[in-house]
Amino acid sequence: MYDIARYEEARTVDEAVALLAANPNARIIAGGTDVLIRIREGHQPSAELVGIRHIEELSKIELRSDGTLSIGAAATFSRISKHSLITHLVPALGEAVETVGGPQIRRVATIGGNVCNGATSADSASTLFAFDTVLQIQGPEGVRLVPIREIYRGPGKVHLGQAEVLTAILISPENYNGFGGHYIKYAMRKAMDIATLGCSVNCKVGTGNIVEKARLAFGVAAPTPIRCPGAEALVEGKPFSAALVDDFGKAAAAEINPRTSWRASREFRLHLAEELSKQALVRAFIKAGGKVQ
Amino acid sequence: MTSTISGRTQKITCTINGEAVTMDVDIRESLLDVLRNRLYLTGTKKGCGVGECGACTVLIDGEAYDSCLFLAVWADGKHIRTIEGEAKEGQLSEVQEAFVESGAVQCGYCIPGFVLSVTALKEQNCHCDRESLKKELSGHMCRCTGYQNIIKAAEKVLTEDK
Numbered sequence: 001m002y003d004i005a006r007y008e009e010a011r012t013v014d015e016a017v018a019l020l021a022a023n024p025n026a027r028i029i030a031g032g033t034d035v036l037i038r039i040r041e042g043h044q045p046s047a048e049l050v051g052i053r054h055i056e057e058l059s060k061i062e063l064r065s066d067g068t069l070s071i072g073a074a075a076t077f078s079r080i081s082k083h084s085l086i087t088h089l090v091p092a093l094g095e096a097v098e099t100v101g102g103p104q105i106r107r108v109a110t111i112g113g114n115v116c117n118g119a120t121s122a123d124s125a126s127t128l129f130a131f132d133t134v135l136q137i138q139g140p141e142g143v144r145l146v147p148i149r150e151i152y153r154g155p156g157k158v159h160l161g162q163a164e165v166l167t168a169i170l171i172s173p174e175n176y177n178g179f180g181g182h183y184i185k186y187a188m189r190k191a192m193d194i195a196t197l198g199c200s201v202n203c204k205v206g207t208g209n210i211v212e213k214a215r216l217a218f219g220v221a222a223p224t225p226i227r228c229p230g231a232e233a234l235v236e237g238k239p240f241s242a243a244l245v246d247d248f249g250k251a252a253a254a255e256i257n258p259r260t261s262w263r264a265s266r267e268f269r270l271h272l273a274e275e276l277s278k279q280a281l282v283r284a285f286i287k288a289g290g291k292v293q
Numbered sequence: 294m295t296s297t298i299s300g301r302t303q304k305i306t307c308t309i310n311g312e313a314v315t316m317d318v319d320i321r322e323s324l325l326d327v328l329r330n331r332l333y334l335t336g337t338k339k340g341c342g343v344g345e346c347g348a349c350t351v352l353i354d355g356e357a358y359d360s361c362l363f364l365a366v367w368a369d370g371k372h373i374r375t376i377e378g379e380a381k382e383g384q385l386s387e388v389q390e391a392f393v394e395s396g397a398v399q400c401g402y403c404i405p406g407f408v409l410s411v412t413a414l415k416e417q418n419c420h421c422d423r424e425s426l427k428k429e430l431s432g433h434m435c436r437c438t439g440y441q442n443i444i445k446a447a448e449k450v451l452t453e454d455k
Contacts (some may be wrong), residue, residue, distance in 0.1 A: 001322055001323075001325065001326060003318050003321065004321045006320075007303075009322040009366070032364065036323075036362050037362075051366075101344065101345075102347065102431045102432025102433075103429055104358050104432040105344050105362075107358055108358060117304070192431060193436075
């Protein structure tokens with residue numbers, strides 16, 4: 001049995017915030033694929049939990065009138081990857097979340113949990129960085145919007161108050177319209193594994209086959225997911241070429257700070273970063289309609 | 294409406310293998326704990342306990358889930374199927390037959406989970422090719438067979454439909 005001292009099920013976001021605010025020891029549980037494992041390992045003794053998995057509004061995936069794609073924080077990976085708005089507007093995100101765990105895990109694990117756990121290896125994170133995602137967070141003081149880049153505090157830590165609930169992940173049209181995107185997860189196995197390195201590239205093609213816009217983000221390349229603005233600026237506005245791709249890879253590797261862990265050494269991760277960013281740029285460029293000889 | 298659980302138990306109503314069940318479950322229990330320890334449905338196996346091996350797979354509303362990572366309180370209102378409900382009147386299901394015929398079973402510990410995942414795919418009319426079938430079954434580990442005959446059994450049942 002899990003060491004759970006208290007469990008309350010919220011039916012609305014307001015209720016979840018109220019339950020959290022009323023009990024400083026309360027923590028959120030959504031899909032539970034990380035939280036239950038933490039409890040099992042003894043990291044959250046006598047856990048007091050507020051369940052949010054049955055809050056209907058949190059699993060909605062919808063397009064707002066201004067074109068913003070809103071993904072409910074408790075939407076599961078399997079729902080996200082199959083949803084028509086995702087496959088049409090941000091297919092790279094659907095492909096990225098299909099690499100999480102296995103099918104059973106993807107049916108319960110949520111995209112909001114993936115972000116809130118603060119793991120640098122989260123398979124959705126680098127792609128959400130590449131889309132310049134904005135997080136909608138509700139707390140006792142109301143609703144606030146935060147760019148995903150500002151939410152991470154360190155490994156496993158995010159700037160989220162104890163009574164705050166991540167409610168939606170927002171991608172605005174200027175960040176997906178015309179973009180092609182590609183995520184590469186490098187891991188030892190094709191399924192049920194944690195990324196050794198995750199690399200996501202979104203790009204846009206301009207007239208004359210130029211790389212009009214490029215966004216590069218990594219997971220496991222630093223203590224938190226990161227973007228590589230230097231590598232992006234280096235290729236933007238330039239005609240696509242093999243040499244440009246090489247430069248992109250080198251700039252990416254120069255911009256990150258991976259560590260040595262039991263999964264891989266720093267040197268191997270630097271090598272992966274260079275290679276994966278090149279491959280992802282080529283694939284993203286093709287998907288965006290660009291021509292590569 | 295909030296369902297605050299003041300004590301450590303909550304009443305849930307669900308169906309298990311087609312039968313309506315109402316019971317008090319402990320908030321600390323996983324669905325796996327309830328199935329095995331309270332209802333003695335021990336066909337659902339406990340493997341890793343962390344959602345990696347798939348031995349505890351059951352069908353919830355027709356889809357495969359790891360019951361070890363599923364709190365029993367979440368089962369309220371759900372239709373749950375375990376391996377015990379698959380054979381009807383002494384007759385193995387088509388999926389079970391295919392596993393037997395293909396020699397897919399060795400020690401058998403992982404098989405209830407595999408059978409249920411393949412059953413869900415069959416009921417969803419999955420048109421999987423071999424690669425996507427492998428992906429669909431990637432949440433299951435088998436330490437005996439090397440998977441080949443399991444994949445063959447699954448292919449048999451998923452292609453015979455068409």
